Amino acid sequence: MPWHETDGRHYFYRSEWVKGRCVRRYVGGGQLGELAAAEDDLRRIEREARRRGRQAEQELWQDAEAALAALCGLSDLVLKAALTAAGYRRHCRGQWRKRRERRGDDGAG
Amino acid sequence: MNGEETTEPAEAVAAEMRGLLQRAELGDEAVLPALRSFLDARPDLWRALSDLGRRAEEALLGLVGDNLLAREALSRRLVELKKELAGPEATAPVRLLAERVALCWLEVQLAELDAAAFRQGGPVDKSLAQEADRRLGRAHRRYLTAHRQLVLTSKLTQPGPSPVDAATPVVGGGAGGSPAAATQ
Numbered sequence: 001m002p003w004h005e006t007d008g009r010h011y012f013y014r015s016e017w018v019k020g021r022c023v024r025r026y027v028g029g030g031q032l033g034e035l036a037a038a039e040d041d042l043r044r045i046e047r048e049a050r051r052r053g054r055q056a057e058q059e060l061w062q063d064a065e066a067a068l069a070a071l072c073g074l075s076d077l078v079l080k081a082a083l084t085a086a087g088y089r090r091h092c093r094g095q096w097r098k099r100r101e102r103r104g105d106d107g108a109g
Numbered sequence: 110m111n112g113e114e115t116t117e118p119a120e121a122v123a124a125e126m127r128g129l130l131q132r133a134e135l136g137d138e139a140v141l142p143a144l145r146s147f148l149d150a151r152p153d154l155w156r157a158l159s160d161l162g163r164r165a166e167e168a169l170l171g172l173v174g175d176n177l178l179a180r181e182a183l184s185r186r187l188v189e190l191k192k193e194l195a196g197p198e199a200t201a202p203v204r205l206l207a208e209r210v211a212l213c214w215l216e217v218q219l220a221e222l223d224a225a226a227f228r229q230g231g232p233v234d235k236s237l238a239q240e241a242d243r244r245l246g247r248a249h250r251r252y253l254t255a256h257r258q259l260v261l262t263s264k265l266t267q268p269g270p271s272p273v274d275a276a277t278p279v280v281g282g283g284a285g286g287s288p289a290a291a292t293q
Contacts, residue, residue, distance in 0.1 A: 054237060057172075061223075061244060064168035068216060071161040072251060074119055075209050077126050078148070078158065079258055082202040084133045085144040086266055096265060 002037060012036050119157040126154075148201070155201065162208050169215050172223075187211050194259065200266050206259040213252035220248040 003010050012033030013024045027036040080090075088096045129147060132140040147154070166187065173180045194207035224245045227238040 054234070058237075058240075060168070060172050064165065064172060064216065065244070065247070067161065067165035067168045068212060068251065070119060071158070071165050071209060071212065072255065074123050074158055074161060075205050076258070077123055077130070078154070078202055078205060079262055080130055081126055081144050081148055082200075082262065082266055084130060085141055085148060087141075088265060096261065 002040070003033070014040070119161055122151070122154045122157050158205055162205075162212065165212050166215075169212060169219060172219050183215060187215060190214065196263075199263075202262050202266060203259065206255065206262055210252070210255045210259050213248065213255045216248040217245070217252050220245040 002013055002015070004013055005011075009029055010033065011029040012027045014027055014036065015022055015024050017023070027033060083090075083096050087099050089099045091097045126147065129140055129144050133144060166184075170180050170184060173183060190211040191204075191207050194210055195204045199207065220241070224238075224241040227241045
């Protein structure tokens, strides 16, 4: 809690991390304390807005990558189908090679 | 959601095609005419691909933000690039792969800008910067694969030039240039 009450008066403290320990620093009471508290609130809101912006951006990237991956997946299949239909086969999951026609299949001599 | 609407038909078409390809891989030559007619006479296949392409393009252009001028410029560049990559008399698979290369090219450009912004910016979350670098790596791999497949498909499925055409010197570049030259 940044506000502390002593003898009915309120004083504003800021907590900071110093050498791995949380240290409470006195800022002031009255209007000075309220100003510091408002400044901290503003910083917190800005931080939260930045975090949400980054999160939204990450989600946009995820959508874009998923859409591209779906397109790539289906076009890979179409490529495979087009090459297979054109008489090619994949040699040992590597090169695409023209499928050899069996002798006598077409009756040509 | 729009994404689900476009993914479902694509999944159904993909499952059907996978079945035909499995039969072809097992040496069933009787499946080849079915595969040809699947590619030639199934509008739902090309509709699904077109939907997926449009969805990917919208998602990528969405990353540009509110800058409408940049969005329009990139959109026009994509149209140009698809035309250049496919060439004038492209078959349907080549046109599809040209679209894929163009979209992957756009992804690389955007991922590079994003990663550079993290590198040049002030103190940022380290994990976000690392994720931007990883994303750039993935985009590069996708782009190179797409490019390789476009070149392979152009080579294997487009009819080769006649000896007369091959002997005729080509004047100037033009839209029918090699796929490799268009994105450089």
